[in-house]
Amino acid sequence: MNLTHAILAALLYIVAAPVLAGLLAGVDRIISARMQARIGPPLLQPFYDLFKLFQKERIAVNKTGHFFLLGYLLFTIIAGVEFFIGGDLLIVIFALALGSVFFVLGAFAAGSPYSHIGAERELIQLMASEPMLILSAMGFYVATGSFQVHDIWSRPDLLIVILPGMFAGLVYVLTIKLRKSPFDLATSHHAHQEIVKGITTEFSGPYLAVIELAHWYETILLLGFLYLFFAPWPWLAVLALAAVYFLEILADNTNARLYWQWVLRSSWIFTAVAGAGNLVVLYYLSRGGTP
């Protein structure tokens, strides 16, 4: 990918990702409402919420916390840009993790115990989801011989065929990343009380909007990850992503929140079985000479 293309792709991601993710959140809220026999808000509701938050008064509980929030937004965008210009998958994963760590630091900067518990829970969620993300990068490497996103998506063969375990594992941790039940420990995208919204407790107005925005960038990046498995067949990819997202909404509306121990244990077991299992089989096959 040459420089002009890269700059165009980066700009497109920065502009289009929030729009797409906001619409997705709107669809999410409508489908969730229908599952609960309600009508639900208008499609553009997430944007109304976001712009309203930007107009609220700025209350500083702790200025350091707000600085860390900007780090969260910045590194999430960097991860997304690196991904969509076809860069290095490992940098994408580490920048994303760094962004989340900034978010945790931001919550720790405030004095509220709810905020602290939320931050601790976010760390637990990171521990639960990060191994699978890193394993998936290894899976892509073993399957394609490259960590470059550009090389992975320009492969002619369908990666889902040889990496089904990786895909399943990523979908599993996507539930954690999208903050959906049963894994929404640190905060939830539904309206909830104190501890369930833990990590966002102390942030209000424009700062809450920044968190939402960073989450939107993250959502599109993670969906991009899943897209890689179907890259040669875009229509199949769109169908698969829609199906995955619908499953996430279904899980969200039909499950109660788990204990953090269960979240950690189940996602590590799932990562070990689906992700590592897939990697072992793949490695074995590639040694035997058949792809």
Add this chain to the structure above:
Amino acid sequence: MKLFQKSPWIIHYDGASCNGCDIEVLACLTPRYDVERFGIINTGNPKHADILLITGYINEQSQPVVRTIYEQMPEPKVVVAIGICATSGGIFRECYNTKGGVDSTIPVDVYVPGCAARPESIIDGVVQALAILERKKKEMAARP
């Protein structure tokens, strides 16, 4: 665009009462009334909320709590007092511990009558509060 009218987030607190009005407030969130149609969300966090719904009267113990919640809400914000208890103390007015209605402690923008207030009138009260919220936002923007 009148964003505050499209995305009013609510926090609900009960000063002290029979809980009748609380149940009516929660009824607004159920499929029958579904206030999320109007973008209304019950946040449960004063720092995220635009509208404070208070049911029940104010007593010695709830007064500092109500004051704290009010002060933690970022501007612009409005207060809706729901039910006769919240308006004036209602049937608890003569009790030894009663301070009075919500306006004994914080400024109230809309009073919703009823014992218990019906979900329809609660929603109506919130809709009236939205106009006030929008006005307060303009005043806030005009301030230096």
